[in-house]
Amino acid sequence: xxxxxxxxxxxxxxxxxxxxxxxxxxxxxxxxxxxxxxxxxxxxxxxxxxxxxxxxxxxxxxxxxxxxxxxxxxxxxxxxxxxxxxxxxxxxxxxxxxxxxxxxxxxxxxxxxxxxxxxxxxxxxxxxxxxxxxxxxxxxxxxxxxxxxxxxxxxxxxxxxxxxxxxxxxxxxxxxxxxxxxxxxxxxxxxxxxxxxxxxxxxxxxxxxxxxxxxxxxxxxxxxxxxxxxxxxxxxxxxxxxxxxxxxxxxxxxxxxxxxxxxxxxxxxxxxxxxxxxxxxxxxxxxxxxxxxxxxxxxxxxxxxxxxxxxxxxxxxxxxxxxxxxxxxxxxxxxxxxxxxxxxxxxxxxxxxxxxxxxxxxxxxxxxxxxxxxxxx
Ligand code: GLY
Numbered sequence: 001x002x003x004x005x006x007x008x009x010x011x012x013x014x015x016x017x018x019x020x021x022x023x024x025x026x027x028x029x030x031x032x033x034x035x036x037x038x039x040x041x042x043x044x045x046x047x048x049x050x051x052x053x054x055x056x057x058x059x060x061x062x063x064x065x066x067x068x069x070x071x072x073x074x075x076x077x078x079x080x081x082x083x084x085x086x087x088x089x090x091x092x093x094x095x096x097x098x099x100x101x102x103x104x105x106x107x108x109x110x111x112x113x114x115x116x117x118x119x120x121x122x123x124x125x126x127x128x129x130x131x132x133x134x135x136x137x138x139x140x141x142x143x144x145x146x147x148x149x150x151x152x153x154x155x156x157x158x159x160x161x162x163x164x165x166x167x168x169x170x171x172x173x174x175x176x177x178x179x180x181x182x183x184x185x186x187x188x189x190x191x192x193x194x195x196x197x198x199x200x201x202x203x204x205x206x207x208x209x210x211x212x213x214x215x216x217x218x219x220x221x222x223x224x225x226x227x228x229x230x231x232x233x234x235x236x237x238x239x240x241x242x243x244x245x246x247x248x249x250x251x252x253x254x255x256x257x258x259x260x261x262x263x264x265x266x267x268x269x270x271x272x273x274x275x276x277x278x279x280x281x282x283x284x285x286x287x288x289x290x291x292x293x294x295x296x297x298x299x300x301x302x303x304x305x306x307x308x309x310x311x312x313x314x315x316x317x318x319x320x321x322x323x324x325x326x327x328x329x330x331x332x333x334x335x336x337x338x339x340x341x342x343x344x345x346x347x348x349x350x351x352x353x354x355x356x357x358x359x360x361x362x363x364x365x366x367x368x369x370x371x372x373x374x375x376x377x
Contacts, residue, residue: 003266012324017366020337038343038350042334054101058360060086061108094129099147102133103160130167140209142182150206155229158236165243196259197225198233224275227288235295242302268319272342286327287341287358293319294365
Protein backbone atom coordinates (compact mmCIF):
# COMPACT_ATOMS: atom_id res chain seq x y z
CA UNK A 1 0.00 0.00 0.00
CA UNK A 2 1.38 3.38 -0.99
CA UNK A 3 2.41 5.69 1.85
CA UNK A 4 0.94 9.16 1.29
CA UNK A 5 2.72 11.17 3.95
CA UNK A 6 3.32 14.37 2.11
CA UNK A 7 6.12 16.90 2.07
CA UNK A 8 6.90 20.02 0.09
CA UNK A 9 8.03 18.58 -3.19
CA UNK A 10 7.58 21.32 -5.76
CA UNK A 11 11.32 22.07 -5.84
CA UNK A 12 12.05 18.37 -6.51
CA UNK A 13 9.72 18.48 -9.50
CA UNK A 14 11.21 21.69 -10.86
CA UNK A 15 14.76 20.29 -10.61
CA UNK A 16 13.71 17.07 -12.35
CA UNK A 17 11.95 19.03 -15.10
CA UNK A 18 15.09 21.12 -15.70
CA UNK A 19 17.22 17.95 -15.83
CA UNK A 20 14.79 16.48 -18.36
CA UNK A 21 15.07 19.57 -20.56
CA UNK A 22 18.83 19.45 -20.33
CA UNK A 23 18.94 15.73 -21.30
CA UNK A 24 16.67 16.22 -24.32
CA UNK A 25 18.62 19.31 -25.39
CA UNK A 26 21.95 17.48 -25.26
CA UNK A 27 20.52 14.57 -27.26
CA UNK A 28 19.44 17.03 -29.97
CA UNK A 29 22.86 18.68 -29.95
CA UNK A 30 25.02 15.54 -29.68
CA UNK A 31 23.04 13.09 -31.80
CA UNK A 32 20.75 15.14 -34.04
CA UNK A 33 17.70 13.45 -35.60
CA UNK A 34 18.19 10.21 -33.66
CA UNK A 35 15.03 8.70 -32.10
CA UNK A 36 16.02 6.78 -28.95
CA UNK A 37 14.21 3.80 -27.49
CA UNK A 38 16.04 2.29 -24.53
CA UNK A 39 19.56 2.70 -23.23
CA UNK A 40 22.24 0.03 -22.96
CA UNK A 41 24.75 0.72 -20.18
CA UNK A 42 23.29 4.22 -19.95
CA UNK A 43 23.68 5.09 -23.67
CA UNK A 44 20.85 5.53 -26.17
CA UNK A 45 22.91 4.40 -29.20
CA UNK A 46 23.51 0.63 -29.46
CA UNK A 47 22.88 -2.23 -31.86
CA UNK A 48 20.32 -4.12 -29.78
CA UNK A 49 16.95 -4.84 -31.44
CA UNK A 50 13.78 -2.74 -31.02
CA UNK A 51 11.45 -5.79 -30.80
CA UNK A 52 8.77 -3.55 -32.35
CA UNK A 53 8.50 0.00 -33.70
CA UNK A 54 6.36 2.09 -31.38
CA UNK A 55 8.57 4.73 -29.75
CA UNK A 56 9.39 7.50 -32.22
CA UNK A 57 6.79 9.92 -30.86
CA UNK A 58 8.13 10.11 -27.32
CA UNK A 59 11.20 12.33 -27.88
CA UNK A 60 9.31 14.95 -29.95
CA UNK A 61 6.41 14.58 -27.50
CA UNK A 62 8.66 15.86 -24.71
CA UNK A 63 9.71 18.75 -26.95
CA UNK A 64 6.05 19.74 -27.47
CA UNK A 65 5.52 19.68 -23.68
CA UNK A 66 8.60 21.87 -23.12
CA UNK A 67 7.52 24.25 -25.90
CA UNK A 68 4.13 24.73 -24.25
CA UNK A 69 5.51 25.30 -20.75
CA UNK A 70 8.71 27.32 -21.22
CA UNK A 71 8.12 30.87 -19.92
CA UNK A 72 11.04 32.21 -21.95
CA UNK A 73 9.74 32.99 -25.46
CA UNK A 74 13.01 32.38 -27.33
CA UNK A 75 13.56 29.11 -25.53
CA UNK A 76 9.94 28.06 -26.18
CA UNK A 77 10.47 28.94 -29.84
CA UNK A 78 13.57 26.71 -29.95
CA UNK A 79 11.61 23.79 -28.47
CA UNK A 80 8.81 24.36 -31.00
CA UNK A 81 11.29 24.28 -33.89
CA UNK A 82 12.83 21.05 -32.61
CA UNK A 83 9.41 19.52 -32.00
CA UNK A 84 8.36 20.26 -35.58
CA UNK A 85 11.71 19.03 -36.93
CA UNK A 86 11.32 15.67 -35.12
CA UNK A 87 7.56 15.37 -35.78
CA UNK A 88 7.51 15.91 -39.57
CA UNK A 89 9.55 12.77 -40.45
CA UNK A 90 6.95 10.62 -38.67
CA UNK A 91 4.16 11.51 -41.12
CA UNK A 92 4.70 8.46 -43.42
CA UNK A 93 3.84 6.24 -40.45
CA UNK A 94 0.20 7.32 -40.98
CA UNK A 95 0.13 4.49 -43.55
CA UNK A 96 1.90 1.92 -41.34
CA UNK A 97 -0.66 -0.83 -40.89
CA UNK A 98 1.82 -3.27 -39.35
CA UNK A 99 1.56 -2.06 -35.74
CA UNK A 100 -1.22 -1.27 -33.29
CA UNK A 101 0.87 1.62 -31.92
CA UNK A 102 -0.10 4.60 -34.07
CA UNK A 103 -1.69 6.32 -31.06
CA UNK A 104 1.68 6.31 -29.28
CA UNK A 105 3.31 7.85 -32.35
CA UNK A 106 0.69 10.42 -33.39
CA UNK A 107 -0.98 11.54 -30.13
CA UNK A 108 2.40 12.52 -28.68
CA UNK A 109 3.31 14.55 -31.78
CA UNK A 110 0.80 15.58 -34.47
CA UNK A 111 -2.02 15.77 -31.89
CA UNK A 112 0.02 18.13 -29.67
CA UNK A 113 0.88 20.14 -32.80
CA UNK A 114 -2.80 20.26 -33.83
CA UNK A 115 -3.86 21.32 -30.32
CA UNK A 116 -1.89 24.55 -30.56
CA UNK A 117 -2.45 25.35 -34.26
CA UNK A 118 -5.89 23.94 -35.13
CA UNK A 119 -4.39 23.39 -38.59
CA UNK A 120 -6.62 21.14 -40.72
CA UNK A 121 -3.66 19.64 -42.62
CA UNK A 122 -2.17 18.43 -39.35
CA UNK A 123 -5.55 17.02 -38.39
CA UNK A 124 -5.73 15.21 -41.75
CA UNK A 125 -2.56 13.33 -40.75
CA UNK A 126 -4.25 12.24 -37.50
CA UNK A 127 -7.39 11.13 -39.32
CA UNK A 128 -5.39 9.11 -41.86
CA UNK A 129 -3.37 7.48 -39.06
CA UNK A 130 -6.64 6.59 -37.31
CA UNK A 131 -8.05 5.01 -40.47
CA UNK A 132 -4.86 2.96 -40.86
CA UNK A 133 -5.05 1.82 -37.23
CA UNK A 134 -8.72 0.92 -37.73
CA UNK A 135 -7.71 -1.43 -40.55
CA UNK A 136 -6.40 -3.78 -37.83
CA UNK A 137 -9.94 -4.25 -36.48
CA UNK A 138 -11.13 -7.84 -36.10
CA UNK A 139 -14.94 -7.72 -36.31
CA UNK A 140 -15.39 -11.29 -34.97
CA UNK A 141 -13.68 -10.68 -31.63
CA UNK A 142 -14.23 -6.88 -31.78
CA UNK A 143 -10.69 -5.67 -31.14
CA UNK A 144 -7.69 -4.06 -32.84
CA UNK A 145 -5.12 -6.78 -33.47
CA UNK A 146 -1.64 -6.28 -32.03
CA UNK A 147 1.50 -6.21 -34.17
CA UNK A 148 2.07 -9.89 -33.25
CA UNK A 149 -0.80 -11.31 -35.35
CA UNK A 150 -4.53 -11.07 -36.00
CA UNK A 151 -5.27 -13.45 -33.12
CA UNK A 152 -3.60 -11.18 -30.55
CA UNK A 153 -4.93 -8.18 -28.59
CA UNK A 154 -2.55 -6.23 -26.32
CA UNK A 155 -3.45 -4.28 -23.18
CA UNK A 156 -1.54 -1.27 -24.52
CA UNK A 157 -4.06 -0.89 -27.33
CA UNK A 158 -5.83 1.21 -24.69
CA UNK A 159 -3.13 3.84 -25.26
CA UNK A 160 -3.90 3.85 -28.98
CA UNK A 161 -7.70 4.04 -29.10
CA UNK A 162 -7.47 7.75 -28.19
CA UNK A 163 -6.37 8.37 -31.80
CA UNK A 164 -9.58 6.71 -33.02
CA UNK A 165 -11.78 8.65 -30.58
CA UNK A 166 -10.17 11.91 -31.68
CA UNK A 167 -10.59 11.20 -35.39
CA UNK A 168 -14.14 9.86 -34.92
CA UNK A 169 -15.18 13.13 -33.26
CA UNK A 170 -13.36 15.28 -35.83
CA UNK A 171 -14.91 13.65 -38.90
CA UNK A 172 -18.16 12.43 -37.27
CA UNK A 173 -17.36 8.81 -38.02
CA UNK A 174 -19.61 6.29 -36.29
CA UNK A 175 -17.41 3.53 -37.70
CA UNK A 176 -14.22 4.82 -36.00
CA UNK A 177 -16.17 5.53 -32.80
CA UNK A 178 -17.58 2.01 -32.79
CA UNK A 179 -14.17 0.41 -33.35
CA UNK A 180 -12.71 2.45 -30.48
CA UNK A 181 -15.58 1.60 -28.12
CA UNK A 182 -15.74 -2.09 -28.98
CA UNK A 183 -11.98 -2.42 -28.49
CA UNK A 184 -12.23 -0.78 -25.04
CA UNK A 185 -15.05 -3.11 -24.05
CA UNK A 186 -13.16 -6.19 -25.31
CA UNK A 187 -10.05 -5.21 -23.32
CA UNK A 188 -12.25 -4.59 -20.28
CA UNK A 189 -13.95 -7.97 -20.57
CA UNK A 190 -11.03 -10.17 -21.65
CA UNK A 191 -7.91 -8.62 -20.11
CA UNK A 192 -9.02 -6.87 -16.91
CA UNK A 193 -9.62 -9.31 -14.07
CA UNK A 194 -12.12 -9.07 -11.23
CA UNK A 195 -9.48 -7.74 -8.80
CA UNK A 196 -8.38 -4.96 -11.19
CA UNK A 197 -5.17 -6.72 -12.29
CA UNK A 198 -4.61 -7.19 -16.02
CA UNK A 199 -3.18 -9.64 -18.54
CA UNK A 200 -0.90 -8.26 -21.25
CA UNK A 201 -2.42 -10.18 -24.15
CA UNK A 202 -5.60 -11.96 -25.19
CA UNK A 203 -5.57 -14.71 -27.81
CA UNK A 204 -8.63 -15.13 -30.04
CA UNK A 205 -9.64 -17.40 -32.87
CA UNK A 206 -9.69 -14.71 -35.58
CA UNK A 207 -12.05 -16.75 -37.77
CA UNK A 208 -14.80 -17.12 -35.18
CA UNK A 209 -13.90 -14.31 -32.75
CA UNK A 210 -13.90 -16.81 -29.90
CA UNK A 211 -11.70 -15.76 -26.99
CA UNK A 212 -9.22 -18.54 -26.18
CA UNK A 213 -6.91 -17.42 -23.35
CA UNK A 214 -4.86 -14.74 -21.61
CA UNK A 215 -1.17 -14.62 -22.46
CA UNK A 216 1.93 -12.46 -22.09
CA UNK A 217 5.17 -11.45 -23.80
CA UNK A 218 6.70 -9.08 -21.28
CA UNK A 219 5.02 -10.21 -18.07
CA UNK A 220 6.14 -12.89 -15.63
CA UNK A 221 3.34 -15.32 -16.53
CA UNK A 222 0.06 -15.35 -18.46
CA UNK A 223 -1.88 -15.09 -15.19
CA UNK A 224 0.40 -12.50 -13.57
CA UNK A 225 0.01 -8.73 -13.62
CA UNK A 226 2.76 -7.13 -15.72
CA UNK A 227 3.28 -3.75 -14.08
CA UNK A 228 3.50 -1.61 -17.20
CA UNK A 229 0.40 -3.30 -18.59
CA UNK A 230 -1.52 -2.23 -15.50
CA UNK A 231 -0.27 1.34 -15.91
CA UNK A 232 -1.30 1.37 -19.58
CA UNK A 233 -4.77 0.31 -18.41
CA UNK A 234 -5.06 3.03 -15.74
CA UNK A 235 -4.04 5.69 -18.22
CA UNK A 236 -5.83 4.27 -21.26
CA UNK A 237 -9.24 3.68 -19.64
CA UNK A 238 -9.14 7.16 -18.03
CA UNK A 239 -8.29 8.67 -21.42
CA UNK A 240 -11.02 6.74 -23.23
CA UNK A 241 -13.56 7.83 -20.60
CA UNK A 242 -12.55 11.45 -21.15
CA UNK A 243 -13.43 11.04 -24.85
CA UNK A 244 -16.68 9.11 -24.64
CA UNK A 245 -18.04 9.47 -21.08
CA UNK A 246 -19.03 5.79 -20.83
CA UNK A 247 -19.12 5.06 -17.08
CA UNK A 248 -17.90 1.48 -17.54
CA UNK A 249 -14.54 2.80 -18.63
CA UNK A 250 -13.94 5.03 -15.62
CA UNK A 251 -14.99 2.17 -13.32
CA UNK A 252 -12.37 -0.01 -15.00
CA UNK A 253 -9.70 2.68 -14.66
CA UNK A 254 -10.62 2.94 -10.98
CA UNK A 255 -10.37 -0.82 -10.42
CA UNK A 256 -6.92 -0.89 -12.08
CA UNK A 257 -5.77 2.16 -10.08
CA UNK A 258 -6.93 0.55 -6.84
CA UNK A 259 -5.06 -2.65 -7.65
CA UNK A 260 -1.91 -0.60 -8.28
CA UNK A 261 -2.29 1.33 -5.03
CA UNK A 262 -3.01 -1.72 -2.86
CA UNK A 263 -0.28 -3.97 -4.30
CA UNK A 264 2.54 -1.49 -4.79
CA UNK A 265 5.39 -1.00 -2.30
CA UNK A 266 4.87 2.03 -0.07
CA UNK A 267 7.12 4.23 -2.25
CA UNK A 268 4.81 3.82 -5.28
CA UNK A 269 7.30 2.14 -7.65
CA UNK A 270 6.47 -1.50 -8.50
CA UNK A 271 8.67 -4.43 -9.44
CA UNK A 272 8.48 -5.11 -13.18
CA UNK A 273 5.61 -7.56 -12.53
CA UNK A 274 3.29 -7.57 -9.51
CA UNK A 275 3.59 -11.36 -9.22
CA UNK A 276 7.34 -11.81 -9.61
CA UNK A 277 8.89 -13.28 -6.43
CA UNK A 278 10.36 -10.34 -4.50
CA UNK A 279 13.56 -12.07 -3.45
CA UNK A 280 15.61 -8.91 -3.54
CA UNK A 281 17.01 -9.00 -7.05
CA UNK A 282 13.87 -8.50 -9.14
CA UNK A 283 14.16 -5.09 -10.84
CA UNK A 284 11.58 -2.36 -10.49
CA UNK A 285 10.12 -0.70 -13.58
CA UNK A 286 10.18 3.07 -13.19
CA UNK A 287 8.41 3.47 -16.54
CA UNK A 288 5.39 1.65 -15.09
CA UNK A 289 5.47 4.13 -12.19
CA UNK A 290 5.76 7.18 -14.48
CA UNK A 291 2.86 6.03 -16.67
CA UNK A 292 0.80 5.29 -13.55
CA UNK A 293 1.53 8.78 -12.17
CA UNK A 294 0.42 10.47 -15.37
CA UNK A 295 -2.60 8.16 -15.68
CA UNK A 296 -3.60 8.81 -12.06
CA UNK A 297 -3.50 12.57 -12.66
CA UNK A 298 -5.79 12.01 -15.63
CA UNK A 299 -8.11 9.79 -13.60
CA UNK A 300 -8.10 12.39 -10.80
CA UNK A 301 -9.33 14.96 -13.33
CA UNK A 302 -12.09 12.90 -14.91
CA UNK A 303 -13.51 10.73 -12.13
CA UNK A 304 -16.87 12.03 -10.85
CA UNK A 305 -16.04 11.11 -7.19
CA UNK A 306 -14.04 14.13 -5.98
CA UNK A 307 -12.71 12.37 -2.86
CA UNK A 308 -11.28 9.52 -4.92
CA UNK A 309 -9.92 12.01 -7.41
CA UNK A 310 -8.08 13.77 -4.62
CA UNK A 311 -6.58 10.45 -3.46
CA UNK A 312 -5.40 9.58 -6.99
CA UNK A 313 -3.77 13.00 -7.32
CA UNK A 314 -1.94 12.47 -4.03
CA UNK A 315 -0.75 9.01 -5.08
CA UNK A 316 0.53 10.40 -8.37
CA UNK A 317 2.53 13.02 -6.48
CA UNK A 318 3.94 10.38 -4.13
CA UNK A 319 5.09 8.32 -7.12
CA UNK A 320 6.72 11.38 -8.69
CA UNK A 321 8.44 12.20 -5.42
CA UNK A 322 10.00 8.72 -5.25
CA UNK A 323 11.07 8.88 -8.89
CA UNK A 324 12.73 12.27 -8.27
CA UNK A 325 14.43 11.20 -5.06
CA UNK A 326 15.57 7.69 -5.94
CA UNK A 327 15.56 7.15 -9.71
CA UNK A 328 16.74 10.27 -11.52
CA UNK A 329 19.63 9.62 -13.90
CA UNK A 330 21.44 12.64 -12.50
CA UNK A 331 25.03 11.56 -13.25
CA UNK A 332 26.45 12.31 -16.68
CA UNK A 333 27.16 8.64 -17.52
CA UNK A 334 23.41 8.22 -18.10
CA UNK A 335 21.91 9.83 -21.17
CA UNK A 336 18.30 9.25 -20.14
CA UNK A 337 16.19 11.01 -17.51
CA UNK A 338 14.89 8.16 -15.33
CA UNK A 339 16.99 5.12 -14.40
CA UNK A 340 15.66 1.64 -13.61
CA UNK A 341 13.17 1.09 -16.38
CA UNK A 342 12.58 -2.32 -17.94
CA UNK A 343 11.69 -2.97 -21.57
CA UNK A 344 11.62 -6.73 -22.14
CA UNK A 345 12.82 -9.07 -19.37
CA UNK A 346 12.56 -12.30 -21.35
CA UNK A 347 14.44 -10.93 -24.36
CA UNK A 348 16.93 -9.21 -21.99
CA UNK A 349 16.37 -5.79 -23.59
CA UNK A 350 16.67 -2.59 -21.58
CA UNK A 351 16.78 -4.00 -18.03
CA UNK A 352 17.62 -1.43 -15.34
CA UNK A 353 17.97 1.17 -18.08
CA UNK A 354 16.32 4.37 -19.24
CA UNK A 355 13.40 3.85 -21.61
CA UNK A 356 12.11 6.72 -23.72
CA UNK A 357 8.43 6.15 -22.84
CA UNK A 358 9.31 6.24 -19.13
CA UNK A 359 11.03 9.59 -19.67
CA UNK A 360 8.06 10.92 -21.69
CA UNK A 361 5.34 10.01 -19.15
CA UNK A 362 7.57 11.23 -16.31
CA UNK A 363 7.84 14.62 -18.03
CA UNK A 364 4.10 14.65 -18.77
CA UNK A 365 3.30 13.92 -15.10
CA UNK A 366 5.82 16.52 -13.84
CA UNK A 367 4.30 19.06 -16.20
CA UNK A 368 0.84 18.24 -14.84
CA UNK A 369 2.00 18.50 -11.22
CA UNK A 370 3.71 21.84 -11.90
CA UNK A 371 0.97 23.49 -13.91
CA UNK A 372 -2.28 22.24 -12.37
CA UNK A 373 -2.89 23.41 -8.84
CA UNK A 374 -6.11 21.36 -8.72
CA UNK A 375 -4.19 18.09 -8.45
CA UNK A 376 -2.12 19.34 -5.54
CA UNK A 377 -3.09 18.04 -2.10
N1 GLY B 1 4.07 -1.26 -25.72
C1 GLY B 1 5.07 -2.16 -25.40
C2 GLY B 1 5.61 -1.96 -24.03
O1 GLY B 1 4.97 -1.41 -23.17
O2 GLY B 1 6.74 -2.37 -23.83
